[in-house]
Amino acid sequence: MKKKGNVVIIGAGRSGRGLHGEFCYKDGYLITFGDINAELIDQLNRQKQYLSFSENADGSGFDECVVSGYQAFHIHRDRPLYLQALAEADLIFTATFDDAFESIVQDIKDAIALRIKQDIHKQAALVVGANYIGLYDYFSKAFEQHLSAEEKKEYDRYYVLAESIIYRVSSFPTPQQKVRDLCSVQNDAFSCLQVNTAQIRKADQIVLPSFFVEEDDTLRFMHCKIWNVNTSHCSLAYLGQYYGYENVCDAANDDQISRMAYYAAEEAYQGLARRYGLPKVQDRETKLGLWAWYRDRTMKDTVIRVGNDPIRKLRRTDRFIGAALNALEYGILPVHICQNAAYGFYFHNEGDPRTDQLHEKIRTLGIEETIKAVCGLNPDSDAKDQLIYDLILAKYYDLARTNPLDEYIQQG
Numbered sequence: 354m355k356k357k358g359n360v361v362i363i364g365a366g367r368s369g370r371g372l373h374g375e376f377c378y379k380d381g382y383l384i385t386f387g388d389i390n391a392e393l394i395d396q397l398n399r400q401k402q403y404l405s406f407s408e409n410a411d412g413s414g415f416d417e418c419v420v421s422g423y424q425a426f427h428i429h430r431d432r433p434l435y436l437q438a439l440a441e442a443d444l445i446f447t448a449t450f451d452d453a454f455e456s457i458v459q460d461i462k463d464a465i466a467l468r469i470k471q472d473i474h475k476q477a478a479l480v481v482g483a484n485y486i487g488l489y490d491y492f493s494k495a496f497e498q499h500l501s502a503e504e505k506k507e508y509d510r511y512y513v514l515a516e517s518i519i520y521r522v523s524s525f526p527t528p529q530q531k532v533r534d535l536c537s538v539q540n541d542a543f544s545c546l547q548v549n550t551a552q553i554r555k556a557d558q559i560v561l562p563s564f565f566v567e568e569d570d571t572l573r574f575m576h577c578k579i580w581n582v583n584t585s586h587c588s589l590a591y592l593g594q595y596y597g598y599e600n601v602c603d604a605a606n607d608d609q610i611s612r613m614a615y616y617a618a619e620e621a622y623q624g625l626a627r628r629y630g631l632p633k634v635q636d637r638e639t640k641l642g643l644w645a646w647y648r649d650r651t652m653k654d655t656v657i658r659v660g661n662d663p664i665r666k667l668r669r670t671d672r673f674i675g676a677a678l679n680a681l682e683y684g685i686l687p688v689h690i691c692q693n694a695a696y697g698f699y700f701h702n703e704g705d706p707r708t709d710q711l712h713e714k715i716r717t718l719g720i721e722e723t724i725k726a727v728c729g730l731n732p733d734s735d736a737k738d739q740l741i742y743d744l745i746l747a748k749y750y751d752l753a754r755t756n757p758l759d760e761y762i763q764q765g
Contacts, residue, residue: 357560358443361385363457365393365425368482369448371523371538372546375405375418376564377444384423385438387460389453396536397425403536406526410542412651428460439464440471443559445479448519450665454483458495465504465512474511476558480548482517484583486575486670489516489549515552516571518578524654541652547574573629580676581625582643584690585618587672589647590660591696595752601654605647615644617676617689624680624687662707663697669729673697674741681737691744698723698749720749 357380362373365388377384388394397403402421409416426435439445439460447457461479468474481488492514500508521543530537550567568574586601592613593604604610622635646652666672673694677687698720702708714723724730724745732739750757 357381357562359383359385359438359441360444360446361387361438361442362446362448363387363428363460364448364453365390365397366448367523367525367538368519368521369446370403370420370536371405371407371540372519372521373446373448374403374420374423375407375540376544376546376562377446378420378422379418380562380564382444382562384420385435385442386423386425387428387435387438388425389428389456391427391430393536394425394427394431397423400534400536403538404530404534405538405540406530407540407544408542408649408652412649414651415539428456436460436464436467440467440473442477443475444562445477446517447479447481447483449483450662451483451485454485454491454495458492458499461496461508461512462499462504465500465507468511469503469507474507476511476513476556478513478515478553478556478559478561480515480517480546480553482519482546484519484579484671486572486579486675488575489514489552489571513552513556515556516549516575518547518568518571518574520547520578522652522654524652524658527653539652539654541646547571576628576679577625579672580679581618581621583672584621584676584693585614585643586647586659587666587697588614588617588693590656590658591663591693591700594656594660594701595696595699598656600650601656601659602648602650602652604656605644606650611644611647613689613693617687617693620680620685620687620690621676623685624676624683627683627685628679657702660697660700661702661705663700663711664707664727667694667697667727674728674730677741678737681740687741688744691741692748694728695745695748695752698727698745699752721746724749 360377360382362369362384365386369386374384386397402419405418405420406415428435481492496508522541524539526537526539530539545564545566547568548565549571550569589601589604589610592610593601596610598604625631626633673690677690680687700708724742730738730742732742
């Protein structure tokens, strides 16, 4: 089969393999993965293929895709080869967390310098994706700031920057899937990548993937995704772990937990509806579809995966505080959003540095200062911040496993 072009996927994690890797392989592109995880890169190269399990739309099981024919480079150890792939790429996808953004900017800068040196002058589309509000603006400003005049000229003439929405959930494989393949990934049934319409249409000199679906307002969609869908999803993870569940689907089938996640999503939606002029009542089919997905026991997505990196997920612009601030801005009291956020401060994943950092803050600063620092709240100077802070703190105390009265009596 004739290949459509060269693709570099920056980030060989679950989304990089389970969404971009699978889709680009099926679409006939030559694939290069770039990642900072040497163990993962080495395993991908040893295997020379991996399994991507995608849930059937009817929930009856999983389709299997054997992704092969790729090359995989460590972005530092294999840097000359990695930069050469970037310089020759027709399409570049990012599938990372935001702590990798600075590195990505440097990678593209170095690749542009190599293109200039080697007289590689062709159009390339850089399709950025992450759960991050303001993704397009971040990269636009970063390139403006860090590229030299010559590099900026090359970038402006040949590069197309487009924002995408990574909506497909790519999760840890089940134990049975992992036995078959250490690099396997488990995915839901979502089968496309939404890309900003006006931005991607500028890429008129390359063959675009068939799995692209154009989205006119990616910022609005990202707000709705992170401040509604992700709010309820992460609520299920934090409450689910607190009450002893391993998988999100089991938490979603718990009566108490599902109600608390549902009401948080309702508060978030009402704020978004007023912000964007959406219907006052969210489409019933959309809600039913989302909750059918949450409760689907075929998709064993763990509370650890969905809840991990709590400092990022509890920050001011993200799924809890961002949703709460937006709701307050439009007169909605975000009681359930804030209460569910409090469970995040009890989230644990021993040995993971991002989670350990949260609990070290609580131990050294105390919960009051930790909430302020992690959530970016200034309760002493802002009334909305004060309300959100008070709701989170009160619920945190309510969830404590120890009785402060007992400690007080014992000290007396």
